[in-house]
Amino acid sequence: MAVSIGILINYRNRKNKKGLYPIHIRVTIDNNPQYYLVDLPVKVSMKDWTGNDLFWVAETNPYNLEINEAINQMRTKIIDLHRSLYSQKRKFSFYHIDKVLGFKGNGEIFNDYFKNYMRKPPPTVVITDVTWEKYDAFMKHLDKFNPALRFDEIDWEMVARIRNYLAEQRGRKGDLLAPATIKSYFDKFKVVLEYAAKRDGMLDVKQVESFFEDVKISVPDKEEGLHLEITEIQAFKKVVTDKQYPVQKRDQKLFLFQIYTGYYYNDLKTLKRKHVRRDFEHGYYIIGERDKNGNATIIPLWKFPDGVATLEEFMDPNTESEYWFRRNIFVDPQVYNRNVKVIAKAAGIKREISNKIARHTNIQMWIRLGAKRPVVSKMAGHEKEATTENYYKVNIAEVIAGTENVSFTALGI
Template sequence: MGISVAVKYNWRKELNKSDCYQIDIRVTIDCIPKYYPVKVPQKIPIWDWSGDAPLWVKNTNPFAFAVNNEILRVLGVINDLQNRLFLQKRKLNFHLLDRELGFTGNRQSFNDYFRNYIKNPPELVKDLKDGTWEKYTSFLGHLDKFNPRLRFDQIDVEMAARIRNYISRQPGMKKGTKMAPASVKSLFDKFMVVLQHACDADKLIEKDVVDDIAKKVFVTVPDRQDGLHWDVIEIQNLKKIPLSALESSQIRDRKLFLLQIYGSWYYSDLIYMRRSDVHIDHEFGIYVAGARNKNEQPRLVPLWKFPEAEAIMKEFEDPDPKSSYWFRRDAFVEGQTYNRNLKVLADMAGVYREVTSKTARHTGMTLMARMGVQYPALKKIAGQKIRDIGRTYIKMGIREIVDATELAQFDKLGI
């Protein structure tokens, strides 16, 4: 039992006409071997192989220097990993070794470490949605522009603050604006996640430094401006717009906007809604469960409270039962196009405040609260983390949601 490492030549005992064969590093953990090929310009002839360190390949081979150095490099990577794990009182395993040997770039470079984190993420975060990984990639793009070769030993409170400030100065979605604080926070959070992982898993930065950054460098997101939601009368006016006054795309987007309100959803929540998330309860009707695409938090949305919700859900359902998404793809347009249609619909409904696809989520949550739905049911419907004052998680199932929304009679509002 234990760990052994050896350099092997033609370990499969193959025979070919050229007499040129592969070099591998054999790692044996608890009597189980695994072979890792050494990257070489070409396979090595048998007459150029000595098998003795550090000149495994004889100098008669034109690639001897490069190949011997590559063998030494791989052995060094394995040795460094073993030393780090020893200090952490952890044991080497093939999963850790695969990840280490698959690392590209300089391990002391935070940029390279971040890039490899995205390429080969830890098991705990492998199942994050594409939208979340896009934020990691976006942060890396900003980091490479800020400093393409940032080393771990350069990262401290001041450097973290400079990174945060650099991101906050980047252009926002609207011309002439800077990135919104919520977007800055979302990107900076990804920086902290990877930095914490580098500290905990690989000991590449001191824990005190990471803790100090977490305590002193943060992004303040202002409270959301009141009045961004639509009132019930405004929703009613939206529904009263005659079909004859609308184009087909506006009819479609009015229905999707209403559905967003019913579910307290962002537009992206509709786009990425999985078929497996939609359920029909035999007693109450249609509801949506499962994790939100944005934050992976579980939700439970009682669409049965809204008389028209089920019809809209079924109208835009993907007819292909094998599709992993509930809605057919042609129901959606680019965000800017959708927002333009909403602006036209808002004007026709007599709503002259700014309106975007996000307005529907604010409206839905405000409506739920206004009709008496309280925490923690409101959090569960919105897909936000729920804790009680004892810092333990509260379970909210269908029965709890039914009880919490009993007094909310949305059908009487005519929306």
């Protein structure tokens, strides 16, 4: 691989009235050049330009020290990057340069590295809104723990201290963070730290792996009963909502749709047109991926006539939209949960209820009525393989066969 670096003024050769021009660093990789603008206090005139290494701008320019230093710092970043990748036997590319030059903060500080990872994740990583919230939550906790945690401070003991710190933090309601919540935050810490080790050589990869093998978070099994019984679903559906608050009727339908599909509220927001299909024999089904984890799902919506009605009622008439549902039907999750609680109370449901309980209800309902375990797993998106691989394993014929003995018609839901 042939690499060269040059410093150029007015590389486009364009004249202007003021006679002041920007400075770029030209990086050429295998005869392919890219130009990177140097952030300068002022532009430079041709008479002040010497082009000499380290003294590109002459002393005649009052900002010559600042300008030469800015050029040198930027060039040094690129050279150091090239050396680092070469020592790791990795290919030097413009992507790596863009990543380094776009870095904000101090590259030796893990907090800054984490924030840059969130700001510009790797090409192979897709951070959904839900996942981003977990990254952001961990970042806020880390900043309180130590706003400038250096990479060279991170060892087994430090990882354990961060875990213990999270275990002492409280959520919005004032309760200590649940183990599952702590684990979700801690997992984001692990992802970024392993990436920094593997991709940028900030730490030894094997050491980082050992940190998280030794420092674990135990999450107790989910409490039994976190789902609605069939009789409770029936009661929820029969509630006549207050006509003065039409949003209640809307959210009643959406909550039931969650029960029919096993989707979280945010999954409804991200449901795309391309994921809604119609089988010529049975009707609507949904094939796609859950917003939370990207795992493939396939849902035989034809089993639920009311679910089909909701799908059609709230469909976005704008065919240019990539999403199935209209954007204006969604509200803040807290508002939605509040509406659902009002309806549940009217239905005589005593247990704590929120949009999340709908997913557990869906799975328990399929199991209760005899759906086969592998098919339930596929409908719920529980497969751990990569999403693409899941699409090959999930097919509509399997769902038809696996649910053929299940009927919800007689139950009235």
